[in-house]
Amino acid sequence: xxxxxxxxxxxxxxxxxxxxxxxxxxxxxxxxxxxxxxxxxxxxxxxxxxxxxxxxxxxxxxxxxxxxxxxxxxxxxxxxxxxxxxxxxxxxxxxxxxxxxxx
Amino acid sequence: xxxxxxxxxxxxxxxxxxxxxxxxxxxxxxxxxxxxxxxxxxxxxxxxxxxxxxxxxxxxxxxxxxxxxxxxxxxxxxxxxxxxxxxxxxxxxxxxxxxxxxxxxxxxxxxxxxxxxxxxxxxxxxxxxxxxxxxxxxxxxxxxxxxxxxxxxxxxxxxxxxxxxxxxxxxxxxxxxxxxxxxxxxxxxxxxxxxxxxxxxxxxxxxxxxxxxxxxxxxxxxxxxxxxxxxxxxxxxxxxxxxxxxxxxxxxxxxxxxxxxxxxxxxxxxxxxxxxxxxxxxxxxxxxxxxxxxxxxxxxxxxxxxxxxxxxxxxxxxxxxxxxxxxxxxxxxxxxxxxxxxxxxxxxxxxxxxxxxxxxxxxxxxxxxxxxxxxxxxxxxxxxxxxxxxxxxxxxxxxxxxxxxxxxxxxxxxxxxxxxxxxxxxxxxxxxxxxxxxxxxxxxxxxxxxxxxxxxxxxxxxxxxxxxxxxxxxxxxxxxxxxxxxxxxxxxxxxxxxxxxxxxxxxxxxx
Numbered sequence: 272x273x274x275x276x277x278x279x280x281x282x283x284x285x286x287x288x289x290x291x292x293x294x295x296x297x298x299x300x301x302x303x304x305x306x307x308x309x310x311x312x313x314x315x316x317x318x319x320x321x322x323x324x325x326x327x328x329x330x331x332x333x334x335x336x337x338x339x340x341x342x343x344x345x346x347x348x349x350x351x352x353x354x355x356x357x358x359x360x361x362x363x364x365x366x367x368x369x370x371x372x373x374x
Numbered sequence: 375x376x377x378x379x380x381x382x383x384x385x386x387x388x389x390x391x392x393x394x395x396x397x398x399x400x401x402x403x404x405x406x407x408x409x410x411x412x413x414x415x416x417x418x419x420x421x422x423x424x425x426x427x428x429x430x431x432x433x434x435x436x437x438x439x440x441x442x443x444x445x446x447x448x449x450x451x452x453x454x455x456x457x458x459x460x461x462x463x464x465x466x467x468x469x470x471x472x473x474x475x476x477x478x479x480x481x482x483x484x485x486x487x488x489x490x491x492x493x494x495x496x497x498x499x500x501x502x503x504x505x506x507x508x509x510x511x512x513x514x515x516x517x518x519x520x521x522x523x524x525x526x527x528x529x530x531x532x533x534x535x536x537x538x539x540x541x542x543x544x545x546x547x548x549x550x551x552x553x554x555x556x557x558x559x560x561x562x563x564x565x566x567x568x569x570x571x572x573x574x575x576x577x578x579x580x581x582x583x584x585x586x587x588x589x590x591x592x593x594x595x596x597x598x599x600x601x602x603x604x605x606x607x608x609x610x611x612x613x614x615x616x617x618x619x620x621x622x623x624x625x626x627x628x629x630x631x632x633x634x635x636x637x638x639x640x641x642x643x644x645x646x647x648x649x650x651x652x653x654x655x656x657x658x659x660x661x662x663x664x665x666x667x668x669x670x671x672x673x674x675x676x677x678x679x680x681x682x683x684x685x686x687x688x689x690x691x692x693x694x695x696x697x698x699x700x701x702x703x704x705x706x707x708x709x710x711x712x713x714x715x716x717x718x719x720x721x722x723x724x725x726x727x728x729x730x731x732x733x734x735x736x737x738x739x740x741x742x743x744x745x746x747x748x749x750x751x752x753x754x755x756x757x758x759x760x761x762x763x764x765x766x767x768x769x770x771x772x773x774x775x776x777x778x779x780x781x782x783x784x785x786x787x788x789x790x791x792x793x794x795x796x797x798x799x800x801x802x803x804x805x806x807x808x809x810x811x812x813x814x815x816x817x818x819x820x821x822x823x824x825x826x827x828x829x830x831x832x833x834x835x836x837x838x839x840x841x842x843x844x845x846x847x848x849x850x851x852x853x854x855x856x857x858x859x860x861x862x863x864x865x866x867x868x869x870x871x872x873x874x875x876x877x878x879x880x881x882x883x884x885x
Contacts, residue, residue: 283763290756291711292718293749297741303750306811310754313812316700317770320777327772330779338620351484355722364721367735
C-alpha cells in the first residue's frame with residue numbers, strides 16, 4: 272500500500288459487491304463510493320510506518336494462544352437447532368434446489 | 375441501588391427479586407408508551423418474573439433454615455436474585471438474538487453463552503435483551519434495526535455505542551448491571567456518554583462462546599455498573615478459561631475480587647500504593663484536534679487527583695498511536711467481511727429466496743438483511759483483504775498492530791497505568807454523525823489502542839459538561855488502562871476514585 276490518493280472505480284466497486292454477496296440496487300452507489308473512497312484514503316496513514324523491521328506476526332505472545340486438544344463433546348440438541356431457522360426439514364437445513372425443475 | 379445494597383436487602387428480606395424484575399418490566403412498558411422512548415431494552419424476558427420468584431423462595435427457605443444456611447446460599451450464589459441486561463449479541467438459551475439486524479429476524483439462541491451460563495449459575499436472573507448498533511458496528515446505537523437508544527439523561531442525545539442499550543438500562547436504573555461487548559470501545563464509550571462505569575477486560579478473560587463474532591482478534595465481553603464493585607463481582611464469577619473458547623484464559627485475581635465484593639466492598643488502592651504508582655499519559659491523545667475543552671478540563675482534574683494521591687504522572691510519547699484508528703479499522707473490517715459471510719440465509723434467521731439458485735438467495739438475503747453500516751464495512755473489508763485491489767494493506771495494518779502491542783507492553787515495564795479521556799467529546803445529538811462514517815469512527819480514537827494491545831481498561835464517570843439548552847449536564851468519562859490481566863489493579867484505582875467521589879455515577883441518586 273502506498274500513500275498516494277486511492278479511489279475505487281466502478282468496476283472495482285462492482286467486484287467488491289459481488290465478493291460481498293450484496294446487490295448494487297440495495298444501496299446508493301454514489302454515496303457508497305464516496306464514503307468508501309474517504310475511508311480507504313484515511314488508511315494511507317499506515318504507509319508512514321516502515322514495516323521492514325516489524326513483521327506482522329511479531330506481537331507479544333499471550334496466555335490466550337494455546338489450543339486445546341481435539342476432544343469430542345456432545346453437540347446441540349436437534350429441537351434447539353431447529354429454532355435457529357424457519358427452514359428446517361427432516362433433521363436438515365433446507366437449501367435451494369440445484370438440480371431438476373425450478374433449479 | 376447497587377448490587378451490594380440489593381444483596382444486603384435480599385438477605386435481610388426487605389427486598390425481593392420479583393420486585394426488582396417488576397420495577398424493570400413496569401419501566402420498560404412505560405418507556406414504550408412515552409413520546410420519546412429511550413428504547414434501551416428490546417424485550418423483558420417472559421420468564422424473568424418466575425425465575426425471580428424461584429430465587430425469592432430459595433432465599434426464604436435458606437433464611438428459614440438459619441443464618442448459616444443463608445450465608446452459604448449467598449456464598450455459593452453471590453448474585454442470587456440479581457437481574458441483569460444482556461446485549462442482543464450474547465446468547466441466552468431459548469431467547470431471541472438478532473444483533474439488532476433484520477438478517478437474524480426469527481433466530482433463537484440454541485444454547486447459553488458461557489458468560490450467561492456462569493452468571494445464571496451464580497444466581498443472577500437474565501432480565502432482558504438490550505439494543506445495540508447492528509452487529510456491534512457503530513459508536514452511537516443509531517445503526518440498529520430497532521431504532522436508536524436515546525441517552526437516559528437527555529433523549530436528544532445518543533447513548534453511545536455499540537452497547538448503548540446495556541449502558542442506558544444501568545444508568546436509568548432498569549438493571550443493576552448489564553453485559554455489553556467491545557471490539558473498539560463499545561463498552562467504555564457508552565459508559566462515558568451515560569455516566570456510569572464500564573469495563574473492557576483483557577482479551578481472553580471472558581469467554582466468547584455464544585457471543586456473535588464481529589472482529590475475532592479484538593472482541594471481548596464487557597460489564598456496566600454504577601460502582602467498580604458492581605463490575606468486580608460479575609467479573610469474578612464469569613472470568614476464566616472455558617473449554618469452548620480457546621482464546622480464554624484465567625484471571626489470577628478472580629477469587630480475591632469475589633471475596634472482597636461479597637464480604638463488603640472492593641478494596642481501594644492504598645495511599646502507599648498510590649505513592650509508588652507511575653501513570654502515563656500518551657502525548658498523542660493530548661494533541662488531538664477536536665478535543666472538547668470541557669473534556670480536556672475534566673481530564674486535567676482527573677490527572678490532578680492522581681498527583682494529589684501521590685502518584686507520579688508523566689506525559690509519554692507513543693508515535694505509533696497516531697496510526698491506531700486506521701490500523702484498527704483495516705483489521706476489524708477484514709474480520710467483519712470474513713465473520714459475516716456465514717449469514718447467507720441458509721443456517722440462521724431470515725431467508726429471502728427468489729427461487730433462482732444459491733447466489734441469488736445469498737445476495738437477496740444479505741442485501742435486504744444488512745443495514746448500510748454493516749454493508750459498508752463488509753465491502754471495505756473485502757477491499758483490504760484483496761491484494762489485487764488494495765495491495766498489502768492488511769499485512770501493513772497487522773505489522774503496525776504488532777508494533778503497537780510491543781510498545782504498549784514495554785510502556786507497562788515502567789508505568790502502572792495509562793490514563794486518557796474515553797472520547798474527544800461528550801455524547802452528541804441524534805443524527806449528528808449518522809451519515810458521516812468517518813466522523814463516527816473518530817469517536818473511537820482514544821479507545822481502540824486498548825483493544826489492539828489486548829489490555830484492560832475501565833471507563834470512569836469523571837465529570838460533566840456545562841448545562842445544555844435544556845439545563846442538562848452531559849457526563850464525561852476518563853479511562854484507566856492497565857496491563858494484560860491487570861483488572862484487579864484498575865478496579866482498585868477506580869474504587870479509590872469512587873471513595874473520593876461517592877455516588878458520581880448517573881443513577882446513583884435513586885437509591
